Amino acid sequence: MESIPIYFMPGMAASPKIFEFISLSEPFECHLLSWIPPQKNEPLSDYAKRMAERVKQPNPILVGVSFGGVLVQEMAHHLNVRALVLVSSIKSHNELPRAMKMADRTNIHKLLPTQWIESLDALALFAFGNGIKKRLELYQKYLSERDPEYLNWAIDTLVHWKQERLEIPFLHIHGSKDNVFPAKHLQSPVEFIDGGHAIILTQSQWFNANLALLLKDF
Numbered sequence: 001m002e003s004i005p006i007y008f009m010p011g012m013a014a015s016p017k018i019f020e021f022i023s024l025s026e027p028f029e030c031h032l033l034s035w036i037p038p039q040k041n042e043p044l045s046d047y048a049k050r051m052a053e054r055v056k057q058p059n060p061i062l063v064g065v066s067f068g069g070v071l072v073q074e075m076a077h078h079l080n081v082r083a084l085v086l087v088s089s090i091k092s093h094n095e096l097p098r099a100m101k102m103a104d105r106t107n108i109h110k111l112l113p114t115q116w117i118e119s120l121d122a123l124a125l126f127a128f129g130n131g132i133k134k135r136l137e138l139y140q141k142y143l144s145e146r147d148p149e150y151l152n153w154a155i156d157t158l159v160h161w162k163q164e165r166l167e168i169p170f171l172h173i174h175g176s177k178d179n180v181f182p183a184k185h186l187q188s189p190v191e192f193i194d195g196g197h198a199i200i201l202t203q204s205q206w207f208n209a210n211l212a213l214l215l216k217d218f
Contacts, residue, residue, distance in 0.1 A: 003029040004215075005057035006084065010035070011066030011088070011200075012154045015144035018065065018187050021204035024212055029057070035145045044161065048074035055079055061215065062138075064089060065200050066180065076168050084170040084218035085211070088178055088197050091166045095185050102158045128198040132166045142201075171214055173207075175199040 008019045016032035024030055033054060038047055053074045056061075059082050064072035069089025084167060090096060128142075145151070148161050174185055175195035183192060191214070195203045 003027050004031045005031060005060040007033055007055055007060050007072075009033045009051075009062065009064040009068035009072050009143075010019070010129075011068045012158070013143050013145045013151060014068075014141055015097070018142045018200055021201065021208075022211075023208050026210065028061075028215075031055075031057070031060075033080075037147070037150060042153070044071070044074050045077070047071075047157075049078045051075050052078035052108070061085060061218065063087065066197065070158060070161055072161075073163065073166060073168070078087055079157075080137065081168060083215065084166075084168055086170060086172045088174060088181065088199050089172070090181050090185075091170070091172060091187065092163045093161050094182045095162070095181065095187060096161075097185055128196075128201075131172050169218055171218075173199070173214075178216075179203055197217045 005112060006024065007030050008016065008022070008030065010016055010018050010033075016034055018080075019032060022030075035049065036047075036050065040112075048071060051071065055075070057201060061082050061084070062072035062075060063085040063088045065069070066089055069084075069086040072084055073086075075081075093101075120213075131155055172186070172190045173182070174183060174190050174192055175197060176192045176197060178197045180197040184192075193203055195204055200207070
């Protein structure tokens with residue numbers, strides 16, 4: 001059976017370690033991607049083109065978590081992809097919560113002090129959502145991307161993302177209790193499962209049992 005390459009992109013501030021509990025059998029051939037430093041004021045399209053160069057196998061499936069889901073959508077403009085899998089993410093700027101839409105219009109997020117980035121607790125809550133408070137020390141190990149320039153770029157890029165519609169075949173998997181991208185703002189189709197923003201960690205058994213089945217039609 002011909003192998004199917006599948007590339008995993010973590011969320012904002014996170015390392016590929018967030019996928020350590022995900023296990024897919026043949027025909028899937030799994031590869032992990034990591035964030036690279038953005039250039040000063042680099043447009044997301046340019047960043048995505050540089051990231052796409054790291055995808056070496058043809059016709060892959062790209063899996064992106066949270067802001068990583070936004071990135072893989074942009075990477076798909078530079079690759080021939082089989083499909084996209086968005087986890088705890090959004091498909092257009094219309095799915096952003098109200099606070100992020102307001103930040104897009106006012107740039108108020110640029111007035112926030114960047115010192116919070118130095119707090120692992122604050123960064124973990126931002127990256128994984130409220131549902132991980134009891135496991136904060138455990139989840140801090142997944143936060144490898146803490147450079148303020150990268151984080152400021154990522155936040156600014158997210159709130160100013162302008163995609164209207166996703167035209168590439170996709171699967172959107174989302175936690176019903178996600179507080180970063182609340183379910184009420186999402187447009188169908190979405191596969192909801194029980195959990196918060198960190199379902200890639202908290203619901204890894206669900207992914208191992210169901211992801212390959214959901215991808216069989218792509």
